[in-house]
Amino acid sequence: MKYETLLLEQREKIGFITLNRPKQLNTFNTVLAGELNHALDAYEADPDVRVVVIRGEGKAFCAGIDVNELAGKQCLEYYHWVGRMEEMALRISRMGTPVIASVHDLAIANGIAIVAAADLAVAAAGARFGATAVNIGLFCMGPAVPLARNLGRKKALELLLTGDMIDAEEAYRIGLVNKVVPPAELAAETNALAAKLAQKSPLALQLGKKSFYKMQDLEYEKALEMANNHFALLCSAEDAHEGVDAFLNKRTPTWKMK
Numbered sequence: 729m730k731y732e733t734l735l736l737e738q739r740e741k742i743g744f745i746t747l748n749r750p751k752q753l754n755t756f757n758t759v760l761a762g763e764l765n766h767a768l769d770a771y772e773a774d775p776d777v778r779v780v781v782i783r784g785e786g787k788a789f790c791a792g793i794d795v796n797e798l799a800g801k802q803c804l805e806y807y808h809w810v811g812r813m814e815e816m817a818l819r820i821s822r823m824g825t826p827v828i829a830s831v832h833d834l835a836i837a838n839g840i841a842i843v844a845a846a847d848l849a850v851a852a853a854g855a856r857f858g859a860t861a862v863n864i865g866l867f868c869m870g871p872a873v874p875l876a877r878n879l880g881r882k883k884a885l886e887l888l889l890t891g892d893m894i895d896a897e898e899a900y901r902i903g904l905v906n907k908v909v910p911p912a913e914l915a916a917e918t919n920a921l922a923a924k925l926a927q928k929s930p931l932a933l934q935l936g937k938k939s940f941y942k943m944q945d946l947e948y949e950k951a952l953e954m955a956n957n958h959f960a961l962l963c964s965a966e967d968a969h970e971g972v973d974a975f976l977n978k979r980t981p982t983w984k985m986k
Contacts (some may be wrong), residue, residue, distance in 0.1 A: 733760035734767055735785065741926040742919070743777040755794040756838050761812045766818045768827075779922040780823075783830040784914075789802075789855070792837025799918060808877060813838060814870035821941050827924050830918040832911060836860045841871035843904060844878045847937065850918045851896040852902025852911040861903025865889040876896075877944065878904060885934070886963035913969050929967045929983050936962075 730763050735746040745752035745767050749888035754760075757910045781882055784790055793813055801809060820827050829835075831845035838859045843849045843857065859875065868875075869889055875884040887894070890964040896908045911915040925933065939958040942953035973984050 729763075729766060729770070730761050731767070734763050735755070736767060738774075738777060740923065741778040742777065742922045743774065743950040745771075745780060745782045747782070749782045750784075752794060753791035753834060754784045754786065754839075755791050756813050757794040757797055758780055758809070758812060761933075764816050765812075765819055768816065768823065770824050772823045777825060778933070779914060780825055780827045781830055781918055781922050781954055782827065782846065783918070784832065784839075786932040788834035788839075789829075789831045790836075790839030791834050792839055792860070803810045804812045810870065814841070814873075817841055817870065817874050820845045820847070822938075824883060824938050825939060826933055827907075828925075829898075829923055830914060831855050831857075831905065832914055837868055837871060840887075840904075841868070843899075844871065844874035848909045849905040850909060850914065850920065850921060851899060852857070852895055852914040853908055854911060854959040855899070855908075856893045857896075857899050858891065858893040859887045862889065868945040881936060885899065896932040929971055929981070931967045931983070932962060932971075 732747050733747070735744075735748045736743040737746070745764065747760065749755060749757070749763075768780065773779050797809070826848065827846045829843045829849040831843055831849060832852040832855055834856055835843050836856075837860055840857050840859055859871055861868045871886055872884065877885065878884075879902055880885075886892075894902075895900060896905065899905045900908045902982055907917065907921070929962075935958055943954055946954060967981075970984065971981050
């Protein structure tokens with residue numbers, strides 16, 4: 729597929745998705761939303777991709793949804809339109825392949841939603857984050873879902889209700905990002921984290937990630953039961969025996985499955 733709003737690159741088991749509307753600060757329009765969903769699906773299905781990195785071209789990571797698409801719709805049209813914009817968060821949660829957000833400058837509205845929805849996030853010092861829709865008479869309804877799951881009720885509501893911006897250090901303090909690095913080191917640090925994940929058993933990462941997301945919605949006892957079933961399934965896989973044997977014999981494992 730030829731992409732209009734994304735740049736895709738693949739190397740060393742890592743699939744890179746670069747949001748490529750730099751003049752619009754990589755805001756979501758209908759085309760970008762659809763292409764991002766397609767790219768996530770394509771990498772999930774690719775046996776040569778073990779980790780996905782999302783990043784932004786130009787001055788900003790992502791400045792939300794392009795408000796130029798807002799006018800002239802009926803309620804049902806708005807429902808389908810915004811559903812397309814927020815579909816990426818659901819796609820990421822259903823993927824077995826880990827997704828890392830690599831963030832510079834601005835991540836606001838749907839930009840902060842990508843960060844919250846991603847499994848891991850690395851931010852450049854100086855990056856700023858915000859759920860700013862309330863400042864223009866709207867509300868970050870979609871981003872509220874992954875934000876609440878990441879940050880808890882009080883901190884998520886503080887961002888959503890005030891529309892205030894926070895810096896990278898505060899984002900790290902509250903658990904929105906995993907690491908803050910100098911801007912010049914953002915790509916290298918993100919790639920190093922992705923490479924570390926790419927060396928793990930793909931089967932273990934994928935089953936583990938899917939189990940993690942599913943157990944969040946279950947009662948405690950049911951979550952443990954599901955986790956135990958998934959672990960038993962993993963133990964029966966060839967990669968588990970390969971990993972244990974490699975550990976015991978002090979050698980590098982050779983993984984058999986994505």
